[in-house]
Amino acid sequence: MSKKIFINPAPSTNKPSIGSFINQVFIIAYKENTDLLEKTLRDQGFQCEILRQPPLNETNKNYSPSYLCLLNHKGAWQRIININKPCLIIEADFVPVINMDQLPLAFPQNEEKLGINWLYTCAPQVYSVSSDMYAQGFSTSMVAYIISPQSAKYLIDLAEEIKEKYGEENYSSWDGEVDSYLRNRGLKNYIPFRCYGEHGGKPNLEHKKNGLSLKHRADILYSKLAFMPDYASNAKYPFLTLVQERFYGRIKGIGRFLFGKFIRLPVLKKSSVPWRILWFCVSKYVLF
Numbered sequence: 001m002s003k004k005i006f007i008n009p010a011p012s013t014n015k016p017s018i019g020s021f022i023n024q025v026f027i028i029a030y031k032e033n034t035d036l037l038e039k040t041l042r043d044q045g046f047q048c049e050i051l052r053q054p055p056l057n058e059t060n061k062n063y064s065p066s067y068l069c070l071l072n073h074k075g076a077w078q079r080i081i082n083i084n085k086p087c088l089i090i091e092a093d094f095v096p097v098i099n100m101d102q103l104p105l106a107f108p109q110n111e112e113k114l115g116i117n118w119l120y121t122c123a124p125q126v127y128s129v130s131s132d133m134y135a136q137g138f139s140t141s142m143v144a145y146i147i148s149p150q151s152a153k154y155l156i157d158l159a160e161e162i163k164e165k166y167g168e169e170n171y172s173s174w175d176g177e178v179d180s181y182l183r184n185r186g187l188k189n190y191i192p193f194r195c196y197g198e199h200g201g202k203p204n205l206e207h208k209k210n211g212l213s214l215k216h217r218a219d220i221l222y223s224k225l226a227f228m229p230d231y232a233s234n235a236k237y238p239f240l241t242l243v244q245e246r247f248y249g250r251i252k253g254i255g256r257f258l259f260g261k262f263i264r265l266p267v268l269k270k271s272s273v274p275w276r277i278l279w280f281c282v283s284k285y286v287l288f
Helices: 035-043 065-083 149-166 174-183 205-209 238-258 265-270 274-285
Strands: 024-029 047-052 087-091 094-096 114-118 122-129 135-140 144-147 188-191 197-199
Touching: 024 035, 024 065, 035 047, 035 094, 047 065, 065 087, 065 149, 087 094, 114 149, 114 174, 122 188, 122 265, 122 274, 135 174, 144 149, 149 174, 174 188, 238 274, 265 274
Parallel strands: 024 047, 024 087, 114 188, 135 188
Antiparallel strands: 087 144, 094 197, 114 144, 122 135
């Protein structure tokens, strides 16, 4: 009988860093000022390219915000196909943690079936954890993620299906369909041990109108944020607002774990190594 060894999934020198694997970052923006975000990423060694949403015109003026967002991401997917290598895509309101480039990859460097690796998660679930403590799972939200050229091609197909299914003027939670779409095509999707940054944006009214949460925050971060998020910097008491929002994200994440939403009971029952999944979860939310 093999001996069970608990492996700490925290940052390890045995795993390659993001900065050693990814050098190209696409920043998806509308009218947001991205100077500070660009500087932070460039200082960490990344090459940045801004992809801004085209101004509203007669063609797209009635498009829903969710569809406009999808089109902007689609532009980044096309660029990745042209470059033909995995890249990082982030939205303009993402705030990375300090030294994000030095943090470990959340998937095997030689993964040939990489679908998506979320660096920021919303409503995450874990499906399995490998012996090297890489976790496959689910997330909504496309605030920050790494994809391969192969998965970029599939996501462009998904964008066309979203257009046909919902139309251009209607809301769609298309980001919630990414995981199943890629997995159904034989790819593997990875969630991080902890988030590599925060969603710094303000509440999304379109989400609220369609029965979704008004806001979402990272459940737990790898380290301190590189700069103050917009939701805090524009508040009357920035630091207090930051603490309040981070507390909200942390408590909500712990609650999802305790109530079986991050790791679901059927997943544990089917797993041949449930102890490994539980250790990943406990380490994520409890250990420091």
